[in-house]
Amino acid sequence: MRTKQLLPLAALATGLSGCVGDQLDHLGKPPSMSPMENPREDPNYTPVSLPMPAQAPAMRQDASLWQPGARAFFKDQRAAKVGDILTVVINIDESAKLQNNTTRARDGSETAGMPHLFGLETAAAQIMPEGYDPSKLVDLSSNSASAGDGKIDRKEQIQLQVAAIVTDQLPNGNFVIAGKQEVRVNYELRELTVQGIIRPQDVSPGNTIKYDQIAEARISYGGRGQITDLQQPRYGQQVFDMVFPF
Numbered sequence: 001m002r003t004k005q006l007l008p009l010a011a012l013a014t015g016l017s018g019c020v021g022d023q024l025d026h027l028g029k030p031p032s033m034s035p036m037e038n039p040r041e042d043p044n045y046t047p048v049s050l051p052m053p054a055q056a057p058a059m060r061q062d063a064s065l066w067q068p069g070a071r072a073f074f075k076d077q078r079a080a081k082v083g084d085i086l087t088v089v090i091n092i093d094e095s096a097k098l099q100n101n102t103t104r105a106r107d108g109s110e111t112a113g114m115p116h117l118f119g120l121e122t123a124a125a126q127i128m129p130e131g132y133d134p135s136k137l138v139d140l141s142s143n144s145a146s147a148g149d150g151k152i153d154r155k156e157q158i159q160l161q162v163a164a165i166v167t168d169q170l171p172n173g174n175f176v177i178a179g180k181q182e183v184r185v186n187y188e189l190r191e192l193t194v195q196g197i198i199r200p201q202d203v204s205p206g207n208t209i210k211y212d213q214i215a216e217a218r219i220s221y222g223g224r225g226q227i228t229d230l231q232q233p234r235y236g237q238q239v240f241d242m243v244f245p246f
Contacts, residue, residue: 039178188225
């Protein structure tokens, strides 16, 4: 029985040790940078599978300088195959304002009686308490009111550029890209990741693409370090907030 009681505490201690281990990584020193890895070997990487049209066979013409599908007469320096690099330009300047007001009120009343019911109203008087009035058997009333007010005022502005690698090419020619950038300044590490699907036609002559031209875009900007740790509640407080019902 005592072993069963200690199991939840052991599980909690194991979870907290993993969280604390992240902080011990940069105890008295800058946070460690992540090693360069193949994005396709990431355990969280999921190959993209989307409905694709049938790919037309490539037609080649003898003694022709122009190849079908070429985007320029001379060699194109833009990303064109798996392993090529291109620059993602992130320029997010968005704002949203929402405000909702709701007011509801309802009054109801019900009155029911039984003055005559095959003469049984007289017999019912023998078992009902004193003061029984068959014309006022039921008298119900209800009153409810509710009001709600909500407001959202949000503004986001991010201006960044990050190099991404073409990790896969879909059957219709679209590219799957993934990029990660880490910048460490003193004891704070900033991380920027971007993933998504792009069309080769949207890549500019300067080998760049805008963030709003990326389908299924996943953009993350954050970091870790001493300042980030101080801005977060302690692990015990986070656990208390999750399990405390009030």
